[in-house]
Amino acid sequence: MQVAIDTEALIIGAGPIGLFQAFELGLLGVDCHIVEALDRPGGQCTELYPDKPIYDIPGTAYTTAEDFIQQLLAQIKPFGTEIHTGQTVESLTRNDNGDYVATTETGSVFTAKKIFLATGAGAFTPVKLRVDGIEQFNNKQVHYRSLEKQQLAGNNVVIVGDNNTAVHCAIDACDHAKSVVLLHRKRRLDATTESLAVLEQLVANHRIEQIKGKITSYTGNSSLQKIAIQKSTDHTQEYDVDQLIVKLGNSPKQSDLDGWGVATTARHIPVDTAHYQSELPGVFAVGDINIYPAKRKLILCGFHEATLAAFSATASLRPEKPLHLQYTTTSTELQKRLGIT
Ligand SMILES: Cc1cc2nc3c(=O)[nH]c(=O)nc-3n(C[C@H](O)[C@H](O)[C@H](O)COP(=O)(O)OP(=O)(O)OC[C@H]3O[C@@H](n4cnc5c(N)ncnc54)[C@H](O)[C@@H]3O)c2cc1C
DSSP states (O other): OOOOEEEEEEEEOOSHHHHHHHHHHHHTTOOEEEEOSSSSSOHHHHHHOTTSEEOOBTTBSOEEHHHHHHHHHHHHGGGTOEEEOSOOEEEEEEOTTSOEEEEETTSOEEEEEEEEEOOTTOEEEEOOOOOTTGGGGBTTTEESSOOOHHHHTTOEEEEEOSBHHHHHHHHHHTTTOSEEEEEESSSSOBOOHHHHHHHHHHHHTTSSEEEEOEEEEEEOSSSOOEEEEEEETTEEEEEEOSEEEEOOOEEEEOOOTTTTTOOOBTTBEEOOTTTOBOSSTTEEEOGGGEEOTTOOOOHHHHHHHHHHHHHHHHHHHOTTSOOOOOOTTTOHHHHHHTTOO
């Protein structure tokens, strides 16, 4: 087990609400870290609809979901909030000091006085490749993340997926790999026009072989050697493979909140609307994961929740210091935290 990272506040989930939670805590001078299951921040915005327009962010007539997340990241930059990506919090307990201890599946440990659950629709986890027995090669020759160029060098690489990430992965791989196959199930790839144009060129130049089909079986005992790709009902062909990269997208899986001791109702966390705190003292729930009368799963509602939760947590962390409302327009204290003065 690694050395614990000790922080005043830990935010679980780097979706839009988790990111704004970090902003509100930073503004109030509270030190925080964020843990995120995905390998980048953004939650549903970047995972489910990055190129789609959002029209109902106050003061912003129009933004794409991707740009919106970039703006939220820019907003928290002055606080230097660390975002620990690619890590899913698996358990939440309390230590003898009464602090919360969050542990991730990769063995990272965080201790915090306050927890902010911004877990939204759940931890986004990769959709698994369904070929009997192939999971024995996971993290050795079957990967759900992109590989470094030295892991690709001189290898026969097969990338499975229909999306933009899969196309990008194939394009990036062909500069280093011995051979690259992009294997997809759908007739049309779900990728940007720019990526498709680059892919078309690389396919025309025989640098990438693009195949519509599915893996039906593999050969190899101690190591993966070949895969059988079914191209049509009566045609299956074997391909050499050294590295198999799976990019079938991510689907959300809700954490075991009950196991963490956080009470839930219909898989959501009931909160009071003054503090947005769960029944567990010091554990707040903001954004899509919480529930209260008239709850609406909208980003702007989550922003309000994060603001009041930050005030409540800060008042409890610093009981000796009255927490006055200050404006960013006029407060030198806030502007100092924002690095403006
Ligand atoms: C297609 C679509 C269009 C939408 N359009 C709009 C719109 O126009 N306006 C609007 O207001 N809303 C819109 N929404 C809703 C909006 O996206 C959600 O309300 C918002 O994303 C909720 O943010 P969140 O931060 O609470 O949760 P999420 O965005 O779900 O983010 C939660 C994050 O927490 C991470 N996580 C969860 N559990 C763990 C764990 N145990 N450990 C580590 N990380 C974890 C997840 O991986 C995820 O990244 C839309 C939603 C969809 C699907």
